[in-house]
Amino acid sequence: MELNKDINQFDIPLAKRIYLKNPNSILLKKLLIFSPFLIFIFSIATLRLIRNIELDPLENLKFQVERNHDGRILGHLPYNEIAKEKLVLIEPNIEVHIDMRDSLLKMREEAKNDGIYLVLLSGYRSINLQNDIFYSLKSLRNQEAAERARVSAPPGYSEHSTGFAIDIGDATQRETDFETDFENTDAFRWLTKNAAKFHFKLSFNKDNKYIDYEPWHWRYEGSIEALKVFESSRRIIN
Numbered sequence: 001m002e003l004n005k006d007i008n009q010f011d012i013p014l015a016k017r018i019y020l021k022n023p024n025s026i027l028l029k030k031l032l033i034f035s036p037f038l039i040f041i042f043s044i045a046t047l048r049l050i051r052n053i054e055l056d057p058l059e060n061l062k063f064q065v066e067r068n069h070d071g072r073i074l075g076h077l078p079y080n081e082i083a084k085e086k087l088v089l090i091e092p093n094i095e096v097h098i099d100m101r102d103s104l105l106k107m108r109e110e111a112k113n114d115g116i117y118l119v120l121l122s123g124y125r126s127i128n129l130q131n132d133i134f135y136s137l138k139s140l141r142n143q144e145a146a147e148r149a150r151v152s153a154p155p156g157y158s159e160h161s162t163g164f165a166i167d168i169g170d171a172t173q174r175e176t177d178f179e180t181d182f183e184n185t186d187a188f189r190w191l192t193k194n195a196a197k198f199h200f201k202l203s204f205n206k207d208n209k210y211i212d213y214e215p216w217h218w219r220y221e222g223s224i225e226a227l228k229v230f231e232s233s234r235r236i237i238n
Contacts (some may be wrong), residue, residue: 074149075210076157079229081127087163095124097163100199100220104166107198116190117171121178121216124163131155150212159203162229164220166200183215191218198222 071078087095096104108118125133134155138148145154159165169177170187182188195201199222204214220226 072210073154073157074146075208076149076153078157079159079162081156081161082124082163087124090123091120094120094122095163096166097124097220097226099223099225100164100166103198103200103220103222107195107200110194110198111187111190114190116187118187118191119169119171119174119177121167121169122160123166125158125160127155127158127161130158130161150210151214159217159219159230162226164226164229165203166218166220167216168218169216178216180213180215188215199226 082097086098088098088101089095090101090105104120108120111118130153134148134152137143137152138145141148153159167178168187168191169182170185173182173185173187176182176185191200192202195218199220200218201221202215203217203219204211206213219230221230
């Protein structure tokens, strides 16, 4: 008991915790507190950067799709097949849209009066016939689709299906039928000077980047229906 009493007489001080106000430690503490937020901000910025890099090709692709919203296939625009009741026969095996018959025949007659003899080679073609022309000749000539499309439209994409397209040759130089050499004939030179008077226009000129030059292929734009049919092609920037 005496021993315990003696021990209690001693006043043993308690340990006291002292905080040092070190500026560096305060800064470190703040960094530790805000580090999750900073990491989050950095992560968001990094993800956005990566996303933008990945989307650049997609944006370019989207731009190309938007440019091709007209529905082109291998450079050719889509055309509906004309109703049979709107077709008229102007020569054996050659039918055209009734709207362009008179202008076409007048143009041929005026050319004849000038000593130029135009030959009508091909007018309306059904989609089924265009199918045979495109795929049969493609196979026969061992051509890929893109190569064949340079000189022949896929079915459903030919101006001939509208009845407003006509292929023209020179009666005095039949060897130039469906050939680019047709541009060297008197018939082509006459058409270049006079076709617009009869509302005809060359469809595929030398500046067309999708389809090969076809000096024999002309289309009619002398009626409201024809203008509606070819509106898209006039808006294309070649």
